[in-house]
Amino acid sequence: MSDFILCNWNAWTPGLDFSDDRLMTSGNAAVPECVPKMLQRRLTPLARAVFNVAAPCVESGKNLPVVLSSAHGEICKSLDMLKTIQAGDEISPTAFSLSVHNAIAGLFSIAYGNSQEITVLAPGLEGIAPAFIEALGMLNEGANEVLMILYDEPLADFYPIAPFNLNVCFPCVLALRIALSGNGVPLQLYRNTQSRDDGEHPVQLLAFIKFLVAEERSLCLGNQGHSWTWHKK
Amino acid sequence: MENELKQLIIDALDLEDISVADIDSDAPLFNDGLGLDSIDALELGLAIRKKYHVKIDAEKEDVVKIFSSVTTLANYIKSAQG
Numbered sequence: 001m002s003d004f005i006l007c008n009w010n011a012w013t014p015g016l017d018f019s020d021d022r023l024m025t026s027g028n029a030a031v032p033e034c035v036p037k038m039l040q041r042r043l044t045p046l047a048r049a050v051f052n053v054a055a056p057c058v059e060s061g062k063n064l065p066v067v068l069s070s071a072h073g074e075i076c077k078s079l080d081m082l083k084t085i086q087a088g089d090e091i092s093p094t095a096f097s098l099s100v101h102n103a104i105a106g107l108f109s110i111a112y113g114n115s116q117e118i119t120v121l122a123p124g125l126e127g128i129a130p131a132f133i134e135a136l137g138m139l140n141e142g143a144n145e146v147l148m149i150l151y152d153e154p155l156a157d158f159y160p161i162a163p164f165n166l167n168v169c170f171p172c173v174l175a176l177r178i179a180l181s182g183n184g185v186p187l188q189l190y191r192n193t194q195s196r197d198d199g200e201h202p203v204q205l206l207a208f209i210k211f212l213v214a215e216e217r218s219l220c221l222g223n224q225g226h227s228w229t230w231h232k233k
Numbered sequence: 234m235e236n237e238l239k240q241l242i243i244d245a246l247d248l249e250d251i252s253v254a255d256i257d258s259d260a261p262l263f264n265d266g267l268g269l270d271s272i273d274a275l276e277l278g279l280a281i282r283k284k285y286h287v288k289i290d291a292e293k294e295d296v297v298k299i300f301s302s303v304t305t306l307a308n309y310i311k312s313a314q315g
Contacts, residue, residue, distance in 0.1 A: 038268050038270075041249065090279055090282075090283070092276060092279065093272055093275035093279065094272050094273075094276045097272050
């Protein structure tokens with residue numbers, strides 16, 4: 001069991017209908033002005049959304065260690081490149097550099113001059129729990145605060161999904177700032193042995209965003225025999 | 234050719250806010266001048282290969298000199314095309 005404080009959060013989910021200042025639900029995510037011009041052109045819509053939720057979550061000018069978590073990352077870019085190769089054309093070096101799983105983390109560290117520890121996870125069936133475990137590990141090793149960014153966008157129709165529950169039909173991006181003490185919402189994370197079927201990372205991420213804005217005190221997410229409970233104390 | 238090359242740079246590198254007139258033919262393309270980086274160099278090399286069928290071999294050629302400005306790049310492409 002692990003106790004921690006949710007200091008702040010911001011989310012971008014253009015498919016949810018909740019009224020909460022921390023939740024952006026419409027429009028395209030703009031590029032934050034603090035991002036240098038020459039870097040702005042490299043930001044995909046998903047990267048823009050990540051930058052938009054991460055910026056208000058952290059005190060201006062403060063660089064925290066970061067954990068990013070995404071099942072599919074910029075998979076649409078990878079698919080475009082595969083199509084280019086199939087057509088016999090050469091692929092763009094820029095597109096390649098922006099398609100890798102830590103591309104958004106790289107852009108983020110350059111834009112904000114963040115040289116703290118940054119970890120990028122690609123959890124599937126294990127859902128969103130590994131990101132919390134990683135971030136809690138950093139806190140217990142001495143970090144005062146950790147920024148967590150969880151994101152996924154819909155998969156292209158090209159990919160067969162059935163019978164897996166791993167797709168949401170709109171992008172979900174969530175930034176959380178957590179600490180072991182201080183002001184915020186006290187949360188508890190613990191493992192349980194319930195056999196559940198809550199879908200993979202993108203589906204769990206949407207459920208967690210709903211949990212943040214809802215009245216419910218507890219949320220259990222997992223698959224097969226591995227499940228985790230988040231409890232608002 | 235200089236203006237054509239400037240337009241290629243703008244299109245290939247997504248320099249939305251920059252026009253042909255903004256690029257000085259003799260100013261450095263990388264770092265201090267236009268502010269391009271190493272990924273831009275690769276992207277530009279690909280765009281030049283596609284448009285002019287000129288391959289700039291990083292192993293053999295003096296790429297720093299060739300890529301130093303629009304003028305040097307245009308001169309290299311002209312000479313390579315013969």
